[in-house]
Amino acid sequence: MTRIGCWVVSHLTRLLDESEREIVRGDLAECQTPTGRALREVLGLVLRRQAAPWCAVEPWLALLTLVIPIGFLLSHASRSWAEGAADEILLYGRLWDFSYLANPGWRADLISVAARMAAAWLALIGWSWTSGFALARLSRPTVWLTVTMLCVVVVMATWGTNTIAHLHRHHGPSLQHHVTFAVFPRLLRMFLVVLPVVWGAWWGARCRALRVVPAVIGVLLLASVAVVASRGLENSMSFGRGVLPADKGPDGFVVSADDPRPLWFLSLVMMWPAAYILVEATRERGTRRASGA
């Protein structure tokens, strides 16, 4: 085997279990397998090993009920909220004056913007973390593949949809415009979605089910920020996809309390990984009690 071939085969075998990796490397060394054949052999074994868990229902369940729908919603919500935040930060940055804090109206507005933003960001982190955790719990052998798929869906699902940057294109291609509407949303998506998904998956793959009390507290906290963020999630779909033009409701104003909310169920969809974690924690406690009794 050539040196490069040896290096590639050695790296490819890292995708196998540690015990099997050594056996396969030993077999190749003993047979003095040529590079081309060794690559084909190891690749074949790796593919078979990676494909085997997909014969079960769990990875498909994870893919169809979590990766695709939740990845799609996370993608829209994160992009929309990141752009919204960029817009607010840009506006406050341009107009900022400490004397505003003395004005009760401005102060209330600032607090309201900060609270909405914080709730939205916390909801994103919570939904992403619970999604990663649920992916790991649903199917541990395929977790890194499904997590990668989820991240790909998050990045790709908003491709070609409406953006605030698109609406502001008449401002011209300035560096500030690019940083605010292109770089900042991507960074935010990385820190609020991708990293929490990976963190949740890592946690879920390493530990057993969560304890009931922390799970209940976590789900309640997530549900409370989700209530605040729910309208923003619905608006992100309406705006990004342009499928549901804003309905003004009886008062004739958009984004007011009486607007109809045909997509009200989206927050419930986002909460299902958290609900799954809670059910699993409860079931685990039952099993522990039964084995202890």
Add this chain to the structure above:
Amino acid sequence: MQLGEFEYLMLTAVARLGDGAYGVAIRQEIEDATGRPCSLGALYTTIDRLETKGLIRTSMGDPTPQRGGRPKRMVRITPKGTQAASEFYSAVMRVSRGVAWSTK
């Protein structure tokens, strides 16, 4: 116990090799018998499947210098495996009785 053709070939190779049955030797035995290449993927996934069915048992063998100091996966057939292979062979013999190629 239902067996596939490749599973039967492997059980036969393991039984023939006895204490010397491990990955490379089994593969060589199957390739010599059938004249077809046997891939590592087919070999080790079938070994796993047969072990899950309880037809073989595997253990780690000693490392050898020609393997770069790496261990072998030794394979032994179980009584259940012997019975399954025997039933498969009997079925093949019964179904082949009287056909042109069985009388050659």
